[in-house]
Amino acid sequence: MHRVSFRWNPKNRYSIAALRAVLDFGLVRQPVDGIMLYSFASPQARQVYAEVDAANTDTIFIAGGPHPSGCPEEALEHFDYVVVGEGEETLPELVAAISEGRDVSSVKGIAFKERGKVVFTGRRDEADLDRYPPFKPPLYGPIEITRGCPWGCAYCQTPGLFGRHMRHRSVEAICKYDKYYEDKRFVSPNAFAYGSNGITPNYEAVEKLLRSLSGNVYFGTFPSEVRPEFVTARMLELVNAYCANKELHLGGQSGSDRMLRAIHRGHSAADIVIAVERARDAGLTPVVDFIFGLPGEREEDQRLTLELISSIVKEGGKVRAHRFMPLPGTELANARPEPLSPEVDKLLGKLALEKKLTGSWSGRQ
Structure with missing residues (x-):
């Protein structure tokens, strides 16, 4: 199993609090080995890309949030996978598929590169908010x-x-x-x-x-x-x-x-x-x-x-x-x-x- 970590940033704490309710992960302030999760908006993109590109770790990088969802092709120049749109269902499925060595192409709502070409697996149905908590203590939003x-x-x-x-x-x-x-x-x-x-x-x-x-x-x-x-x-x-x-x-x-x-x-x-x-x-x-x-x-x-x-x-x-x-x-x-x-x-x-x-x-x- 891969260690799963989320890059902490106070600007995306609401997303982290919501996703913590559907997936167990640690919070880190720099890239570490395993699976690294990032969620970011456009003002953060340049800094995030620089950090990922400079990482000297054995890491699978996954991006999500407003900026990667809007331009997955750009994000895939730096990341291995992009979660496009809502992540409550997509992210746990993707992490499980990677950890178990399964084909990720069956996971709806992601983009990745295959033989140099961007593959988008199709948009996932809208999430039912009642199925997913808005946060999981001790993280709040x-x-x-x-x-x-x-x-x-x-x-x-x-x-x-x-x-x-x-x-x-x-x-x-x-x-x-x-x-x-x-x-x-x-x-x-x-x-x-x-x-x-x-x-x-x-x-x-x-x-x-x-x-x-x-x-x-x-x-x-x-x-x-x-x-x-x-x-x-x-x-x-x-x-x-x-x-x-x-x-x-x-x-x-x-x-x-x-x-x-x-x-x-x-x-x-x-x-x-x-x-x-x-x-x-x-x-x-x-x-x-x-x-x-x-x-x-x-x-x-x-x-x-x-x-x-x-x-x-x-x-x-x-x-x-x-x-x-x-x-x-x-x-x-x-x-x-x-x-x-x-x-x-x-x-x-x-x-x-x-x-x-x-x-x-x-x-x-």
């Missing part, structure tokens, strides 16, 4: 309540990783992990879409979940967020009735309707304004994400976004602004970021110095 997203935003890896069909962990399954936390936090592409198709809110499902939980419930805050059009009076009533959070994290992305259409967001700039006003009126501080440098973005689009940001912070809201990064497996994977206009760059810097804005907004970062 937020409770993942939903996977998948129907919107297909051009910059986002979620539909490629998890599909466009929303799947939800049942209230009963979620409550099994209620006891581990006094403060409850959740992972979801849109927390307010719990129990729904991702297009229309399901208030009954959200209320059933919230009223079933004990302790301090934080819903619609990091590490999750919500879509603007889901911020309705009824949803905010539920948050105020059952939750402890005083902030609400929104995905806005742009103040330009032209850009929102271009990236397939499915909402308008006016929807962002309305959501911010509703959150504020309900006593919640809106925290809104924006992306600068989207492909095709013009100076006018940047000004519109900056005007919306200024109005949000003027009224007491908070903003997280990010520089566009092309991610593999997305529609914009091969696109280049547009430069920030000097005026926008200067004003964003001023807001950051005033601590009214956070995030990786600067083109120099």
Whole structure:
């Protein structure tokens, strides 16, 4: 049997906690002999590749996570196998096949090289969240309540990783992990879409979940967020009735309707304004994400976004602004970021110095 180890990195601790529930492995901070597992996103890729290439060990390297799933051909220049998409079923099967010396080609959801050519064994069916714990003590993470997203935003890896069909962990399954936390936090592409198709809110499902939980419930805050059009009076009533959070994290992305259409967001700039006003009126501080440098973005689009940001912070809201990064497996994977206009760059810097804005907004970062 091969020794199985996972490369520890605090940035992927949620994935490690979830996979520890389906596979036994040790945690290490450098490559060791045996089977080495890595899960990483695009900002980590270069460092991970360098580490694997420099390893002087007798090791079989397996990669998974957002970046390898989006570009398995690239990852296979450094790794022996790539788990494409969800790993709860695929990874234990692959590790068992390797350890037992069996043919890995029967394992669905992996990519590998055979005689110099990349082989993909086909996509595995979507995982039933109720079958797999969100974590296994002593490793903990937020409770993942939903996977998948129907919107297909051009910059986002979620539909490629998890599909466009929303799947939800049942209230009963979620409550099994209620006891581990006094403060409850959740992972979801849109927390307010719990129990729904991702297009229309399901208030009954959200209320059933919230009223079933004990302790301090934080819903619609990091590490999750919500879509603007889901911020309705009824949803905010539920948050105020059952939750402890005083902030609400929104995905806005742009103040330009032209850009929102271009990236397939499915909402308008006016929807962002309305959501911010509703959150504020309900006593919640809106925290809104924006992306600068989207492909095709013009100076006018940047000004519109900056005007919306200024109005949000003027009224007491908070903003997280990010520089566009092309991610593999997305529609914009091969696109280049547009430069920030000097005026926008200067004003964003001023807001950051005033601590009214956070995030990786600067083109120099």
